[in-house]
Amino acid sequence: MDLDLPDALVLPLETGAPYWYWLGGRPAMDFANTLRERWRRQVETLVTVDDLAGWLRAAELLPADWAGPAIPQKVLRQARELREAIDVCVRAALAGEPLDPAAVTTIDDWLVFAGARPRLTVDADGHAVLGERPAADSPRRALGTIALDAATMLGTPAQVARIRICAADDCSARFYDRSPAGKRRWCSMQSCGNAAKVRAHRARRRAEETAS
Ligand SMILES: [Zn+2]
Incomplete structure (x- = not known):
């Protein structure tokens, strides 16, 4: 696995879905990681409102079969603002x-x-029932859950x-x-950790060869 994006990427992306990854350990960090290559090209992977819906479903913050009304463009913009606010704080x-x-x-x-x-709500017998709305019933609610995760952290x-x-220079x-x-x-450890170990090993070998 390589976390780095191909150099030949055509930017901006048409959809970011193939480039999402889930190593953040919690929703707020996975969300921050939807802007990729922060160290270099700032690659936006929440390109469209469908991307946002797809990401929230993939993150299990919206039900997998969620097909609610199309997310307004404004919410996508606000979602990116939330993400960048989280990143500034991080x-x-x-x-x-x-x-x-x-x-x-x-x-x-x-x-x-x-x-x-x-x-x-009212049950079949006409009694009032005080309950709770479904946990994940709207993109705003899902973004609220991300904000709460960030706030808790x-x-x-x-x-x-x-x-x-x-810690890798080429990974954000x-x-x-x-x-x-x-x-x-x-x-x-499979990508950046391993690459660092290989580099350290090579550097040690070079140093040994120079010394001998
Ligand atoms: Zn890394």
Whole structure:
């Protein structure tokens, strides 16, 4: 597996679906990773409203069979804003810098769409039933869930300590370190971690050859 995108990519993409990946460890980080190659080309993979719906379904934040009304273009724009606000906060938190109040407000604005939403219905006997609306019934609700995940991460010091950006120079993957020791450096041992090991090994061999 290679996390890097092909050089020959035609940009902007027509659809980002083939380039989504799920190494973030939690929804907020997977969402931040939908803008790929942040270190180089800033490749947008939420290109269309169908991309957004498809991503939310793939992330299990919308039911797999969700086919609700088309997502307005405005919500796609707002979704990207939410994503970039999360990323600004992730980078600041990682650097130990103060968070940008505007980015925090953008995340906060989405929280009203998260959490429980009560629903009052009438059962067959005519009694009122106080229940809850389905967990994932709209894209806004799904984005609210992402915002809540980001807010939980950013607002909990023990979780802030596990925010990571992959240590590879040519990878911009954000991830949440769920390893027991909390010392994970690469988004994936199969790709970036392995590439780093191979490079280190080659460098050692070169040094040995030069020395001998
Ligand atoms: Zn990586």
